[in-house]
Amino acid sequence: MDIKQKLKQVLIEELNLEDVTPEEIGDEEPLFGEGLGLDSLDAVELVVVVQKHFGVEIKDMEEGRPALQTISTLAAFIEAKQQG
Amino acid sequence: MRMAILGIGICCGCGNGVEALRSALQTGRVAPQEVCLERNGEADRFPTYRSSVEELSEFIPKRALRRIDHFSRMTLLGACLALKDADLLEADRSRTGVVIATGYGTLKTTFDFLDSYLDFGYACSSPTHFSNSVHNAAAAHVSMQFKATAPSLTVTQFEMSVASALLTAQLWLAEGRVDRVLFGAIDEYCEVLRYCRQQFFTDGEQGPIQPFSFDQQSAVVGEGAVFLVLTKAQEYAPYGYIDSVRLGNHLVNAVELPQDDMLIVGADGHKECGRYYAQLLKGREATAYAPLFGSFPTAAGFDLAVAALSLADRTRYPNPAVNGCANDAAEAAGRQFSDEKISCLKFGPGGDYGLIRLSL
Structure with missing residues (x-):
């Protein structure tokens, strides 16, 4: 599973976003x-x-602040940190 | 000072709302749910009385509930149902106080927070779990959600929580600090509680609850929230009035039971408390409703709701059936009455007691 997909799932689970699916x-x-x-x-x-x-x-x-803008920015931040 | 009961909200193993409670009282039966926990490769099966909070989304949008845990959801649902029952959902609540009684507080969230701390360390402990784990979080949610801007208090005194909190409600009304009080009693089930009870009571948790087998451990864990809307006694009270609240210790000053009152006892299958009921009742007719909602410290609040509903219906509801057989007192139960007083007695371990007296 790529980082973006995992981020969406984790967000829904950990922040209890019961009314949203990862696809949305x-x-x-x-x-x-x-x-x-x-x-x-x-x-x-x-x-x-x-x-x-x-x-x-x-x-x-x-x-x-720049990392927490969107799923894309957050995924890029995580990827960069993991590789660095 | 007498307090008028304007509305009841209930959320427990017998269902949600006054009608669910009335139905449970009429049938005298509520089957506990079986829970199965996997621990060390072994299945642990046991009965519980659990509450459903699905109905809460009818009152509060799901998104607004996402940071609110099960304990606070039960609390909010109980409060919503009580306000609805009192026809006060749309009323101004700027002078409505909130008093909440809980024996254990937010058990599950507290242990979830501790788990996150132990598993991931300080940096990864959930701030949401922390904020919900404080005992007065549920009262704060109620105050914010209903814009009840008068004082808000949570009382935690194990089995005596209900009587103790009720004294505060009475004081606030007597002082004129508030016009109404949203009074709630809440406790929740969690796996850690199951583990502790298993250690303390071994196999005595398999039920059924036999309230009048005082020398036998037969408690079954339960959870739920019950709310009463209280005000000064000059208002018409559809559920009667709370005349007096007494808190004490039977070993220091023996309980003096009112002679002619109908008696509801908080006997719930705990042997340690059972001996005090046995000493005091000595064959006196009494009812105990724990088999309808389970055993937990603030179940005394549910007895209070039963007493209030009995007054409203002018009906003495029978003792719930145990093993399919009614208790002896059931012969006299289910009968109508016109001008009765009801006393609710709850003992804690060590002889502490709360005695709450209600009348029409």
């Missing part, structure tokens, strides 16, 4: 606000989720 989450859809509708509390949970499931640490807001 677009790769370029904003995670926060208008898109998937996540909020600041989810951002904190998301940092934990990424570390727990992908072994990648998001150290601060400077690093986190």
Whole structure:
């Protein structure tokens, strides 16, 4: 399973997004606000989720802000960290 | 100060809502669900009384519930149903207080949080699990969801939680700090609780609950939430009034049972508490409804709901059947009454007791 697909599944499970399926989450859809509708509390949970499931640490807001925009940006961030 | 009961909301093993409770009382039977846990390659099968919270999405959108755990969902459903029953879902609740009684609090989320800490360390402990694991999270969800902006309190005092919390509700109403109180009693089942009970009570958890076999351990774990909408007694009370709440210790000051009251006892198959009921009742007629919702510390709140419904229906409901046989007291049960008082008595280990008296 590729990182994007796993991310979508993990997001649904860990953030209890019962009303969404992985197929309904677009790769370029904003995670926060208008898109998937996540909020600041989810951002904190998301940092934990990424570390727990992908072994990648998001150290601060400077690093986190661009990474947590969409599924694509987050997957790219995880991939880069795993390879680096 | 007397408190008027304006509405009841219930979510437990016998179903959700007043009608489900009435139906369970009339039939006198609720079958527990069998749960099977796999542990060390062995199957552990045992009965439980579990609650369904599916109905909650009729009141609150699913998305709004996603960070809310089962304990708080039961709490919210109980509160919704009580407000609906009292026809207060649309009312202004700026002077409505929230008082919640719980024996164990949010057990499952607390242990989930501890598990995440132990498994993944500090950095990967779930912040959502942490925020939901504090005991007053459920009361906070109720206050926020219903815009109940008056004081909000959670009382945790094991078997005495209900009587203790009710005293606070009474005080707030007497002081005029609030116009109404959303009073709730909640406890939940989780696997760790099963493990602990198995260690403490060995095979005494297989049921059926036999409330009047005082020297026998027959408790079956249950869970649920029950809510009462309370106000000062000058208002018309469809479910009667709570006249008095007493909290004490039988070994220090012996309980004085009102002579002529119908008596509901919180005997739920726990041998350690059973001996106090045995000492006190000495053949006196009483009913116990634990076989309808199971054994847990705040089941006294469910006895209170049964008492309130009995007053509203002017009916003394029979003791639930055990092993297909009614108890002796069932002969006198199911009868109509016109002007009765009801006392609900709950003992905890060590002789602590709560005695709550209701009347029409």
